[in-house]
Amino acid sequence: MREQDSIRSIKGIGEKTEKLFTKLGIVTVGDFLRYYPRDYDEYKEPVSVSEAEEGKKTAVLGRIAGRVGMSNTGKRTVVTVSLRDERSSLQLTWYNMPFLRNTLRSGGLYIFRGIVVKKGGRLTMEQPEIFGREDYEAMLHTLYPVYSLTKGLTNKLMVKTMHQILDSREITAEYLPEEYRNHYQLAEYNYALSHTHFPKDKKDLVIGRKRLVFDEFLFFILSVRMMKEKNMDSRNAFAMKPVWETENVIENLPYPLTNAQKRVWNEIETNMTGHTRMSRLVQGDVGSGKTIIAFLSMILTAANGYQAALMVPTEVLARQHYEELCKLLEKQGMPFEAVLLTGSNTAREKRERYEKIVSGTARLVVGTHALIQEKVIYENLALVITDEQHRFGVGQRENLSKKGTKPHVLVMSATPIPRTLAIILYGDLDISVMDELPAKRLPIKNCVVDTSYRPKAYSFIQKQVQEGRQVYVICPMVEESEGLEAENVLDYSQKLKEALPGNIQVAYLHGRMKAAEKNRIMEQFAANEIQVLVSTTVIEVGVNVPNATVMMVENAERFGLAQLHQLRGRVGRGEHQSYCIFVQGGQDAETKERLEILVKSNDGFYIAGEDLRLRGPGDLFGIRQSGLLEFRLADIFQDAEILKEASEAAGSILALDRDLSLPQNARLRDCLQSYTKNRIETPGL
Numbered sequence: 279m280r281e282q283d284s285i286r287s288i289k290g291i292g293e294k295t296e297k298l299f300t301k302l303g304i305v306t307v308g309d310f311l312r313y314y315p316r317d318y319d320e321y322k323e324p325v326s327v328s329e330a331e332e333g334k335k336t337a338v339l340g341r342i343a344g345r346v347g348m349s350n351t352g353k354r355t356v357v358t359v360s361l362r363d364e365r366s367s368l369q370l371t372w373y374n375m376p377f378l379r380n381t382l383r384s385g386g387l388y389i390f391r392g393i394v395v396k397k398g399g400r401l402t403m404e405q406p407e408i409f410g411r412e413d414y415e416a417m418l419h420t421l422y423p424v425y426s427l428t429k430g431l432t433n434k435l436m437v438k439t440m441h442q443i444l445d446s447r448e449i450t451a452e453y454l455p456e457e458y459r460n461h462y463q464l465a466e467y468n469y470a471l472s473h474t475h476f477p478k479d480k481k482d483l484v485i486g487r488k489r490l491v492f493d494e495f496l497f498f499i500l501s502v503r504m505m506k507e508k509n510m511d512s513r514n515a516f517a518m519k520p521v522w523e524t525e526n527v528i529e530n531l532p533y534p535l536t537n538a539q540k541r542v543w544n545e546i547e548t549n550m551t552g553h554t555r556m557s558r559l560v561q562g563d564v565g566s567g568k569t570i571i572a573f574l575s576m577i578l579t580a581a582n583g584y585q586a587a588l589m590v591p592t593e594v595l596a597r598q599h600y601e602e603l604c605k606l607l608e609k610q611g612m613p614f615e616a617v618l619l620t621g622s623n624t625a626r627e628k629r630e631r632y633e634k635i636v637s638g639t640a641r642l643v644v645g646t647h648a649l650i651q652e653k654v655i656y657e658n659l660a661l662v663i664t665d666e667q668h669r670f671g672v673g674q675r676e677n678l679s680k681k682g683t684k685p686h687v688l689v690m691s692a693t694p695i696p697r698t699l700a701i702i703l704y705g706d707l708d709i710s711v712m713d714e715l716p717a718k719r720l721p722i723k724n725c726v727v728d729t730s731y732r733p734k735a736y737s738f739i740q741k742q743v744q745e746g747r748q749v750y751v752i753c754p755m756v757e758e759s760e761g762l763e764a765e766n767v768l769d770y771s772q773k774l775k776e777a778l779p780g781n782i783q784v785a786y787l788h789g790r791m792k793a794a795e796k797n798r799i800m801e802q803f804a805a806n807e808i809q810v811l812v813s814t815t816v817i818e819v820g821v822n823v824p825n826a827t828v829m830m831v832e833n834a835e836r837f838g839l840a841q842l843h844q845l846r847g848r849v850g851r852g853e854h855q856s857y858c859i860f861v862q863g864g865q866d867a868e869t870k871e872r873l874e875i876l877v878k879s880n881d882g883f884y885i886a887g888e889d890l891r892l893r894g895p896g897d898l899f900g901i902r903q904s905g906l907l908e909f910r911l912a913d914i915f916q917d918a919e920i921l922k923e924a925s926e927a928a929g930s931i932l933a934l935d936r937d938l939s940l941p942q943n944a945r946l947r948d949c950l951q952s953y954t955k956n957r958i959e960t961p962g963l
């Protein structure tokens with residue numbers, strides 16, 4: 279079995295399962311191998327019945343008290359037993375497993391493993407796993423991988439398939455020169471891969487994972503630096519003059535620019551009208567007002583007779599920016615035409631718009647990946663803006679740049695990366711920082727609560743909607759998934775519809791919906807035809823509906839703080855007081871402490887740093903900060919040290935061999951090429 283083989287070549291994978299895997303972004307054997315666990319299940323020492331804590335996955339050692347009960351409720355058979363010790367009792371329930379009645383012995387001693395929840399005032403476990411003492415001992419302290427799933431797939435199947443592949447695949451030849459492996463104490467690649475999926479213990483996982491994280495960083499940095507090398511020619515091929523149009527826009531905005539916006543705009547204008555081509559990153563916290571800076575740069579370009587393109591990661595965002603830009607142009611009576619290019623344009627629309635782009639009629643182009651398709655030919659593309667660049671691979675960025683004679687490049691990012699790391703990650707770009715929020719904003723009011731607060735939250739939501747405002751509710755999952763006790767968008771929106779009065783429109787949004795459907799929902803939300811939007815984190819990036827004032831995040835513990843900060847940034851964008859309700863699934867005190875950081879601060883850089891400090895860099899089981907950049911395993915905050923090492927390694931590899939043409943780097947060059955080519959987007963959450 280080779281990496282490029284289709285997953286159909288794996289024994290037992292038929293058409294139906296193939297489709298399910300495709301939903302997760304897995305098409306080839308190689309994709310499967312790089313589908314890393316989202317978490318690891320640790321088999322810990324069992325506790326006694328009275329030590330079992332609510333909200334936690336626990337193994338409980340106990341003797342079955344009384345008889346093994348079985349009943350039929352509706353279509354289900356329910357098997358129940360009780361465990362008891364001197365101080366407390368625990369009820370266990372299994373659905374549709376009638377055979378358990380004959381397997382479990384009254385008075386027998388077992389270990390039951392599951393999540394302890396309170397139901398009707400009693401502590402219970404539903405569908406716990408059952409072990410004899412010896413069997414459990416064999417599992418003790420091992421780590422069992424847990425993969426993200428989709429409906430129809432089980433973790434067991436993922437594990438079985440992963441074992442199958444690891445056992446029968448062609449071994450990958452090592453591509454990292456040995457001296458680097460020794461110097462940075464990196465495991466051999468194949469060892470790292472299998473031990474990241476199936477580690478013996480935590481220490482083993484740290485070793486395996488380090489190598490894979492190192493590789494991810496190394497490839498990324500190498501591709502960035504080699505691209506920079508290729509683009510060495512930094513002459514400004516599109517010298518521009520400052521224009522009155524941008525001055526006019528600034529004067530007529532309904533608000534004054536912040537000092538940070540003024541400074542950054544000045545840096546951009548000086549750069550674009552100067553002698554050197556612009557390659558710049560604008561880093562600004564959520565809501566700091568990056569969009570208007572992007573628009574000003576586009577207008578400067580258009581007024582100088584050139585074309586500008588703005589590429590964003592989602593269709594929803596593309597449409598939003600396009601509409602905002604058109605409004606601005608119209609209000610100022612500017613004669614420049616803008617077009618929108620997205621995947622869901624009809625063939626006719628595409629043809630017409632391509633025509634406008636090639637003829638130069640359209641000077642402003644906004645869109646998604648559709649912007650870089652081969653058929654799009656620009657007349658004189660002088661500026662390329664990628665919004666939230668972390669969603670794009672370097673390769674894609676390069677593709678877009680190729681569409682013009684070395685256009686100016688502007689990258690917008692709301693990711694709070696410390697400067698030292700930003701320099702490594704965006705080595706090919708100058709950095710402008712927008713470290714100020716518009717002055718008139720009312721600070722968002724935040725709270726961290728547990729699920730018992732929901733009824734209060736719902737009536738608060740109802741009140742806000744009655745006052746004319748709108749609400750986001752975020753759930754971590756799209757649909758119900760085996761073994762995951764987390765809220766999902768589909769069921770939750772149903773639940774909310776029932777809890778809120780019928781005149782409040784509730785809808786849902788997630789990354790697996792068709793683009794046209796997503797657009798429709800977002801447009802209705804922007805027009806306040808929908809008041810409550812239940813969504814996954816697809817809403818995280820850039821969405822701007824200033825009338826939305828409540829952000830409620832379910833299972834907040836499942837998100838990184840930086841990501842929660844991004845989500846919070848979706849509210850507090852207008853004149854109204856905004857609120858953020860972080861709902862914690864369990865009652866874990868440590869989690870609460872971590873979430874409380876968000877209540878204390880509204881500064882993205884501070885939050886990311888504190889999160890790291892609290893979790894400690896050794897915490898491999900924590901949540902990734904967010905899907906920052908396009909790394910699968912690596913987390914730039916948690917793995918900052920490895921990032922620095924990879925940067926140093928990339929520096930010394932390129933110092934000796936700047937285009938990787940030496941024989942000892944041949945494997946590395948091949949791998950790098952396929953890395954840049956095959957980069958797939960993280961499948962929609």
Ligand SMILES: Nc1ncnc2c1ncn2[C@@H]1O[C@H](COP(=O)(O)OP(=O)(O)OP(=O)(O)O)[C@@H](O)[C@H]1O
Binds near residue numbers: 536
């Ligand atoms: N100087 C300003 N004063 C007041 N409001 C502003 C200012 N600049 C921008 N805004 C408004 O603030 C809101 C957020 O701006 P924008 O969408 O550009 O944020 P952003 O930096 O792109 O944030 P995000 O990364 O969260 O998308 C918009 O409604 C915008 O009109």
